[in-house]
Amino acid sequence: MTSRDETVQLHETYLSKHKLPLFKQFGWDVVEGKREGVFFWDLDGKRYFDCHVCGGVYNLGHRNPKVVKAVRDALDHVDLGNHHLMSSERSRLAKKLVESAGETSSGERMGRVVFASGGGEAMDFAFKMAKGYTGKSTILCLEGGYHGHTGLSMGAGDEKYTDAWNYKPEGFVKVSLEDLDRIETFFDEDTAAVSLETIPATLGMNVIPRKTMQHIRKVTREHGVLLILDEIQTGCGRSGRTWAFQHYDIMPDIFATGKGFSGGIYPIAATVYRDEMEQVYEQNPMIHFSTFGGSEIGCAAAETVLDHATDPDFLAHVNALSDFFRNAVEELAERSNKVAGLRQIGMFQAIEFVDVATCISAVARLNENGVFCVFSNNDRVCAQFMPPLIMTMEEAEELMALVEKSISEADAVDLTSSEFFSTQTEARIRNVNRRL
Template identity: 30%
Template sequence: MSTEQVISKYEKYINPAMAKLFRFMGLNSVENRAQGCYVYDEQDKEYIDCLGGYGVFALGHCHPQVVKAVQEQVGRIPLSSKVLFNRQLADLAEKLAEITPGDLQYSFIVNSGTEAVEAMLKVAKLATGKGKFLCMTNSFHGKSLGSLSATGRELFREPFKPLLNGFEHIPFGDIKALEQKLDSSYAGVILEPIQGEGGIILPPAGYLQKIRELCDQHGVLMLVDEVQTGMGRTGKYFAVEHEAVVPDIIALAKALGGGVMPIGAIVAREKVWQGLIESPFLHTTTFGGNQLACTAALATIEVIEKEGLLALARDNGAYFLAGLRAIQDKYPAVITQVRGLGMMLGLELSKEGVGGLLLSLLIDDGILIAYTLNNPKVIRLEPALNMPRELIDIVLAKIACAVATANEAIEDL
């Protein structure tokens, strides 16, 4: 089957507008295989993956240890009977209690990030008996109705209103706005420690600690969405650890499955879990916690620890950030700011039109990249935590070349 036939099926059976957008961005290739930091299309063109599946491929593609573990498990019991005890689920829950901060203990395993957020919201309502949540503008928590109610981008919310009641939004990073709004009537404050889809937005220093203090002061739960920042992306297992903060519930997904299996989870403190202990079937899932996904997650954690990927993410991220800032210094008319933490990096551009040009140039030059969902002026980089330095240098050189071209065309964009 030719590439054009595949694209034609997208147009006829999936979404013609999506196919048109992919063509416009130069993504008119069909992916065929992937390994490490590389993706290959059906014509065997090589792409360096700097997008990393929006944070999924923290270990790179097809890490052999994760693939081997999943291959061995699939022939034994890939999905749970849901009746007998599940060893892999028990082992993963124990491991999550070990790697998450503080006294987080109980886990509920799901299949995706938006499911994790849904579970987090339900557990918070059950624990507090309250239905109000304080959320952040420019946030992204998913697109199911509950997670969308918490999401702070009207573009995604407006077509589906009315959404759930009780969700209010305040500016991210503005502690005064939180102080003025928060009281004991809320079930929880929900936020990302770094806004990913919002444009790789880091909060001011001490912001997370202050939220923790205010939540404790008012008896409100702190709910942290680490779906994109978790599992080492920022140089620690979880971004809240940079401020030594322990949330009441943490949500994770994306990188948890090692780029091999979809899996999400929430992990919560014991006091928050009492409602589910009293009524354990109030929130359940058919596929969540299956042996195959849990095996992938356990292998992923083992790889992160064995290969020292947290330290690598910190070191590689600092090196990458310095290289990008050197490009910004040379071409300030194109790049207005470079920011990030670990291997979660963003380039803020002077104009939205620059982003389209850069994406097209870089994709044509074999770099997979994209802009953030809430802010088209920000190009994100979320490559594998273990990307070799020599490959980072190649990527920086290609970005510099594309930015130089954009700089020449800036007035016409």
């Protein structure tokens, strides 16, 4: 096995030398070794609670035995498959995915699926479908949001993701979180869709109130504007429901899944949309393909994920963990002058600190003490806190003890000395009092 020092040297030479100073500042200069369940270890044997889970990829923990078995069994029979041909595996998974979205109290349901290899690709297709189906060009999306690093998905995110590449896809209009209650005032004759993460992750896991989300669904329907929801991080049981939009009793016109949909073993993502949109393919059924989208090996992993994400007992455990962490962080906030509270729906969580400098320090101490987490890149007053959903209560208690220890050791840092932080030392959103 390559040593840690050799790996660091290879990374600096062949991958990214500019990330290393940042990694070292926060204790992220870790080379992963063994990984299992809620933990991973570095090459020196140091154990970490994984509270980043790669944005939700490891919802079921690292190397979940059921997902590993499903993929191993699939390898005995199939390979990636051919995207030009029909597939039993893709067809079966598509049915299960559509059915997992359920039905609203007014009878709305989803209809069809297009598979992708990653979340950015799934969102890129969502925007293509919205524009193609409506014949309109403008997508309203959230200021400070994030939907991926490629193509149209990059255009829908924060401007930092496009400015660095001198690339600005047309047709995306940014709306602030505070303006969502009046989203209809941004509509015009060329508005194709409104696109949101059901809970904006990179913007700090800000909870959109139920009343606001239902208002958005109401006015989009009234004006013939589509609603696209990005469930790439919030889906697959992370919120305590199969899909986070189910908390709002709404059905989007299009939603995307990825990350946790893979089970952490084999990449797969999907875009799910209403049946009537299929008419886009009528004149040319061959206008969209994804070579690796819906690979038959990935389908085996994703079926196992959906079995968990739709299981009432599994979801009950997620909500029990959610209750534990909410109570624990609220009690900590009462005792500490550093913690403001917890942003949370289910186990989609972020610890909000009193200011950015304290958050940055706390993240560094957490990593030093064996709790791997990151701050939210577009709202650095909060640390994303997303342990795997298969965590036991005993593990949760051990984790919370480390969190308390780390926060007690955190001292506010001077951000002006870091070029990375000098342009963003204030939080964009104060969210701790928001509730579903």
